[in-house]
Amino acid sequence: MHPAPSVILFTVLSGAGFGLLFLLACGAVRVFGPSALLLWGTGYGLAGAGLLASAFHLGNPQRALLAFTQWRTSWLSREAWASAGALMLLAPVALAAVMGGGLPPVFGLTGAAACLLTLLSTGMIYAQLRTVPRWNHWTTPALFAAWALAGGAILGGLSYLAALLCLVLALLQVVAWRRGDRRFAARGHTLGTATGLGGGGGAVRAFAPPHTGATYVTREMIHVVGRKHRTKLRVVAVLAGAVLPAALVAALPLSLAAQVPAFVAHLAGAFAARWLFFAEAEHVVGLYYGAR
Amino acid sequence: MTALPPPPARKLGLVIDLDTCVGCHACVTACKGWNDRGFGAPLSDLNAYGSEPSGTFLNRVHSYEVTPGAGPAEVVNFPRSCLHCDNAPCVTVCPTGASYKRASDGIVLVNEDACIGCGLCAWACPYGARELDGQAGVMKKCTLCVDRIYNERLPEEDRVPACVRTCPTGARHFGDLADPESAVSRLVAEREGYELMPEIGAAPVNRYLPPRPRGAAAAGPLTPLLDVKATGLAGWLDRLLEKF
Numbered sequence: 001m002h003p004a005p006s007v008i009l010f011t012v013l014s015g016a017g018f019g020l021l022f023l024l025a026c027g028a029v030r031v032f033g034p035s036a037l038l039l040w041g042t043g044y045g046l047a048g049a050g051l052l053a054s055a056f057h058l059g060n061p062q063r064a065l066l067a068f069t070q071w072r073t074s075w076l077s078r079e080a081w082a083s084a085g086a087l088m089l090l091a092p093v094a095l096a097a098v099m100g101g102g103l104p105p106v107f108g109l110t111g112a113a114a115c116l117l118t119l120l121s122t123g124m125i126y127a128q129l130r131t132v133p134r135w136n137h138w139t140t141p142a143l144f145a146a147w148a149l150a151g152g153a154i155l156g157g158l159s160y161l162a163a164l165l166c167l168v169l170a171l172l173q174v175v176a177w178r179r180g181d182r183r184f185a186a187r188g189h190t191l192g193t194a195t196g197l198g199g200g201g202g203a204v205r206a207f208a209p210p211h212t213g214a215t216y217v218t219r220e221m222i223h224v225v226g227r228k229h230r231t232k233l234r235v236v237a238v239l240a241g242a243v244l245p246a247a248l249v250a251a252l253p254l255s256l257a258a259q260v261p262a263f264v265a266h267l268a269g270a271f272a273a274r275w276l277f278f279a280e281a282e283h284v285v286g287l288y289y290g291a292r
Numbered sequence: 293m294t295a296l297p298p299p300p301a302r303k304l305g306l307v308i309d310l311d312t313c314v315g316c317h318a319c320v321t322a323c324k325g326w327n328d329r330g331f332g333a334p335l336s337d338l339n340a341y342g343s344e345p346s347g348t349f350l351n352r353v354h355s356y357e358v359t360p361g362a363g364p365a366e367v368v369n370f371p372r373s374c375l376h377c378d379n380a381p382c383v384t385v386c387p388t389g390a391s392y393k394r395a396s397d398g399i400v401l402v403n404e405d406a407c408i409g410c411g412l413c414a415w416a417c418p419y420g421a422r423e424l425d426g427q428a429g430v431m432k433k434c435t436l437c438v439d440r441i442y443n444e445r446l447p448e449e450d451r452v453p454a455c456v457r458t459c460p461t462g463a464r465h466f467g468d469l470a471d472p473e474s475a476v477s478r479l480v481a482e483r484e485g486y487e488l489m490p491e492i493g494a495a496p497v498n499r500y501l502p503p504r505p506r507g508a509a510a511a512g513p514l515t516p517l518l519d520v521k522a523t524g525l526a527g528w529l530d531r532l533l534e535k536f
Contacts, residue, residue: 057430059409066388066406070294076387076412128359130492131418188491196486196500201361210352213345216423220414285420288354288372
């Protein structure tokens with residue numbers, strides 16, 4: 001699949017935003033006054049920027065409100081509801097914290113549930129696609145949530161929880177890669193089944209393409225360049241995204257000097273992992289073109 | 293709505309004969325010609341006279357080289373378009389309700405006035421049948437020429453999809469695949485028509501008819517002449533040299 005830089009940038013940033021908002025909302029991070037303004041503001045800024053960017057990514061963004069209509073069947077619609085709901089439900093909680101007070105926990109917990117639902121439905125948008133075997137697995141929503149919560153915990157200054165979440169994330173990411181690598185072949189999709197011409201032990205080979213230039217389908221779903229560095233990028237993703245920040249926040253006392261480098265490293269790893277998430281994903285339509 | 297309707301009583305679709313398709317792309321051109329001016333946004337071409345032209349088409353014709361277990365290799369031309377699946381994954385993923393399957397005849401369509409151009413339906417389609425129009429920013433797909441097949445202003449023989457009407461070899465057939473007595477259903481039964489990528493579970497309506505089995509090429513009239521028997525001096529030399 002085509003790794004669009006804007007999608008990578010904003011799924012990572014808004015993920016970290018919703019992760020931070022979740023931890024703030026469920027009371028894991030308790031801040032009041034100016035520090036509340038800083039942390040809630042960071043959460044809202046990251047989450048909101050991601051939503052706005054995703055709207056501008058559309059072919060016809062002026063109709064984006066229609067995306068709220070199909071929550072019964074569509075994960076993209078559910079994501080729209082959950083994200084908008086989370087930002088609205090948490091506004092009074094954030095305001096109360098900035099004012100130095102608090103609201104009954106039910107307010108925060110409802111908003112926290114909406115944050116978690118946002119993260120999981122973002123993952124489900126990809127995980128529901130049977131056409132991309134690598135994504136079509138429970139590890140996809142789990143990974144989206146894990147990256148977001150680890151990033152949020154680093155931003156929220158939760159040293160030990162952040163370190164723990166980073167380690168869980170590293171483990172989950174490695175499992176997802178190892179199992180994902182085999183899934184396309186395991187599902188049995190071949191050019192033979194795609195064309196139905198492979199029966200009776202016949203061999204099928206793409207002989208002439210249907211068009212000489214690129215099309216929407218080939219641009220969007222057949223990405224063949226750049227996978228050669230995947231091993232290096234995987235190492236970067238796990239080391240910079242999880243291991244290094246875990247070590248930094250666990251070893252150093254809580255301060256900006258530990259948090260900022262930890263979050264920067266985490267972001268670099270997250271970008272590498274999210275880039276691979278798209279670049280390594282193979283859509284079955286590539287079979288028709290003899291390319292994946 | 294993006295929930296799938298109950299199984300429709302009629303399932304209109306195409307049956308494509310891979311045995312007779314010669315790969316002339318007439319269906320591609322006819323499709324673009326008709327759908328450029330009827331239903332919805334025209335199928336745009338971007339940078340049409342530039343170095344990297346790119347356009348929206350609803351039908352693409354591949355060519356494959358098939359080497360059967362026994363017999364000579366052959367080239368099979370393979371038109372690929374929307375298969376109007378019963379369990380259409382492109383419909384249920386749509387967040388706006390723009391993508392829908394008709395309960396009356398099973399045709400999968402896009403309401404372009406509600407399409408936000410997110411592209412998720414194209415990702416969900418296993419067959420690459422949907423293309424986002426580069427100019428209009430809405431998803432385009434085969435409509436089974438819904439504006440021809442019910443159009444009483446057209447002569448009777450033209451009330452079929454443009455690709456079917458134009459195919460010079462009669463490789464494309466249109467009809468109701470839910471009716472076992474229809475011409476297309478009988479053709480599928482007779483020729484053992486099959487669905488594409490059944491393991492993905494989309495339950496496509498369209499069927500493909502396999503190429504008929506071909507034996508080895510028959511011996512031509514000149515073939516016996518190739519078997520040269522040396523006689524005379526050459527024959528003697530031939531026999532002599534065989535001994536070493």
